[in-house]
Amino acid sequence: MKPQERLLVHHINRALTRIMGEDERVLMIGEDLLDPYGGAFKVTKGLSTQFPQRVHTTPISEAAIVGVATGAALRGMRPVCEIMFGDFLGLAFDQILNHATKYPLMYAQEVGCPITIRTPMGGRRGYGPTHSQSLEKFFVGIPGLEVTALHRFQPVEAFYRRAILQRDQPSLIIENKIMYGQEPLDTVARYGDFQVRRHGQDVVDAELSLTDFAHEEVTLITYGGMTDHCLEAARRLLLDEEIASNVLVLGRLSPVQLEATAAACARTGRVLIAEEGTGAWGIGSEWAAQLTDALWGKLKAPIQRVACTAPVLPNSRALEEQVLPSTDTIIQAVQTLMSRT
Amino acid sequence: MSQEQTEQFFRKLSFIRLFESHLLEQFSWGKLSGTTHTCIGQEANAVGITASMGRGDVVFSNHRCHGHYLAFTDDAFGLLAEIMGREEGVCRGWGGSQHLCRDGFYSNGIQGGIVANAVGAALAEKHAETGAVTTVFLGDGTLGEGLVYESMNLAALWSLPVLFVIEHNGYAQSTPTRLQLAGELEARPRAFGIPTLSLASNDADAVHAAVAPLFEQIRAGEGPRCFVSHTYRLGPHSKGDDHRDPAEIEARRTFDPIRLYRTKLPETRATEIEQANQNRLAEIVNRLAESEGS
Numbered sequence A: 001m002k003p004q005e006r007l008l009v010h011h012i013n014r015a016l017t018r019i020m021g022e023d024e025r026v027l028m029i030g031e032d033l034l035d036p037y038g039g040a041f042k043v044t045k046g047l048s049t050q051f052p053q054r055v056h057t058t059p060i061s062e063a064a065i066v067g068v069a070t071g072a073a074l075r076g077m078r079p080v081c082e083i084m085f086g087d088f089l090g091l092a093f094d095q096i097l098n099h100a101t102k103y104p105l106m107y108a109q110e111v112g113c114p115i116t117i118r119t120p121m122g123g124r125r126g127y128g129p130t131h132s133q134s135l136e137k138f139f140v141g142i143p144g145l146e147v148t149a150l151h152r153f154q155p156v157e158a159f160y161r162r163a164i165l166q167r168d169q170p171s172l173i174i175e176n177k178i179m180y181g182q183e184p185l186d187t188v189a190r191y192g193d194f195q196v197r198r199h200g201q202d203v204v205d206a207e208l209s210l211t212d213f214a215h216e217e218v219t220l221i222t223y224g225g226m227t228d229h230c231l232e233a234a235r236r237l238l239l240d241e242e243i244a245s246n247v248l249v250l251g252r253l254s255p256v257q258l259e260a261t262a263a264a265c266a267r268t269g270r271v272l273i274a275e276e277g278t279g280a281w282g283i284g285s286e287w288a289a290q291l292t293d294a295l296w297g298k299l300k301a302p303i304q305r306v307a308c309t310a311p312v313l314p315n316s317r318a319l320e321e322q323v324l325p326s327t328d329t330i331i332q333a334v335q336t337l338m339s340r341t
Numbered sequence B: 001m002s003q004e005q006t007e008q009f010f011r012k013l014s015f016i017r018l019f020e021s022h023l024l025e026q027f028s029w030g031k032l033s034g035t036t037h038t039c040i041g042q043e044a045n046a047v048g049i050t051a052s053m054g055r056g057d058v059v060f061s062n063h064r065c066h067g068h069y070l071a072f073t074d075d076a077f078g079l080l081a082e083i084m085g086r087e088e089g090v091c092r093g094w095g096g097s098q099h100l101c102r103d104g105f106y107s108n109g110i111q112g113g114i115v116a117n118a119v120g121a122a123l124a125e126k127h128a129e130t131g132a133v134t135t136v137f138l139g140d141g142t143l144g145e146g147l148v149y150e151s152m153n154l155a156a157l158w159s160l161p162v163l164f165v166i167e168h169n170g171y172a173q174s175t176p177t178r179l180q181l182a183g184e185l186e187a188r189p190r191a192f193g194i195p196t197l198s199l200a201s202n203d204a205d206a207v208h209a210a211v212a213p214l215f216e217q218i219r220a221g222e223g224p225r226c227f228v229s230h231t232y233r234l235g236p237h238s239k240g241d242d243h244r245d246p247a248e249i250e251a252r253r254t255f256d257p258i259r260l261y262r263t264k265l266p267e268t269r270a271t272e273i274e275q276a277n278q279n280r281l282a283e284i285v286n287r288l289a290e291s292e293g294s
């Protein structure tokens, strides 16, 4: 493998290639998918050459991309939609809310609607207010939609195969833009000084610890693009402040399944949730509410949340760094957790 | 038209009218809850268009879907039970009047979105080489939704086997065409290069004759077609409120599709068919009354 083919973007690409090769019902639908361009983030590169009949490049019509995929799924296909930037997903909102997810539910489960929507989210690339957001919180409240977030500890092919071939309901997969350019860590038992454990098979939650998974004082919960910031915070907390923490990187955002997470949190009694999008009504809000319920009597301090603090993501990288949650804001929140105990 | 087909058309036309009149009556007595949109006055489209369909063909319909559903599936029991919110309903009471699904028929009460879904269904049928035609029914008011044009564009670009049927009844709920539709309606599908046929007739035979060649062209792989029916809704938008000029509605009764079609049959035969329809509906109503609560 050439060094540049080891990145996560190439792993997703190879997974999609294999899945398309295995099953004739899989279609790719999205903007600018054709070679030599191969999609704005190159995730679909080569697919149109290998499967010219089944890769459909579209006009700039996000609602139609999801709407057409939905109709095709009702008639037996397994379409995969690429929404070029997650920021454009709003244009397809009604198709997700009132069509793709609603058909199986309102037709009394007589039909499936196996569409997969993949889209990149997240900032830190200087793309500015309308190309950097983390908008998944607007979709996790849609009943009947599974929302998952790719992370580096996830076995990539199993993750995509499950959504595309093994489920009969709509899936939304959040891919983080920065992560595309990183190497997957799907098989490692150690990452730097961290030990890695995995829970689950095809939508994996990863648990990382610098110590022994037994005597940590704090649990940091996150997903997707905030993973590295949490890990760095955990490392500095141990080195600088002798606070041991474990980091949980969740693969599934919705429907919420926090039993294993709650068990891990019960060991520490101190929980912090980090997300990149704006915090109010966020992913962390629901997680915190459910964990508070599950951990009642075991929490030593109120669950802390860190999130984007500004209503808009500035274009300037320097300004962006000020408003996005960072290693520093996570460390500060952990200090708050410790001081409120 | 053979005598048999004429009788079949009349049987369907008059049954749809009877069925929906029953619904309005039940609503007025408070025996049904929620809402319903009848196609009273537009039945010729349901009957004339579905007559070109065969096994494997697909239909997407909207809020005004009972006529399309009955003409396509003939499942009056499943529909009535569904509207009554019963377990025996085609969607076991979850969908109701506007959300039906059976044997390739799909309806949704959200305006516009089904047009994209129909284009996607046509894409699937084309990939699977089934030879099926997907038909989508939309009203003139729904031409206000942008997704309709995204969908027509894709259907034309990808040359998909889909028929767009626009039932232009002059109103969107309370809003008349002059307040909601700029320019010429037919120019819109034509702008995408979709051959578009326009007809102002409530005669189910005329509708059938106009649309049958469109099905043939689509089946021959010639890509999408559009049929625009200039028609009129004789009943209210939904259950009751109607602010249109009564004289306007009265004038349109001359073109009532059931009345028009009835003259094609001998009086005694027409009466026999109507009686048989009444018996059929009564039997369904009784069956549902008997199984109630059991």
Ligand SMILES: Cc1ncc(C[n+]2csc(CCOP(=O)(O)OP(=O)(O)O)c2C)c(N)n1
Binding pocket: B063, B064, B109, B110, B111, B112, B138, B139, B140, B141, B142, B143, B167, B169, B171, B172, B173, B237
């Ligand atoms: C997205 C959406 N907006 C509004 C409505 C409410 N609504 C239901 S039917 C209707 C009028 C539709 O007019 P038209 O497409 O001409 O069909 P018609 O009722 O005349 O058959 C409206 C506004 C809806 N169901 N969906």
Ligand SMILES: [Mg+2]
Binding pocket: B139, B140, B141, B167, B168, B169, B170, B171, B172, B173
């Ligand atoms: Mg109308």
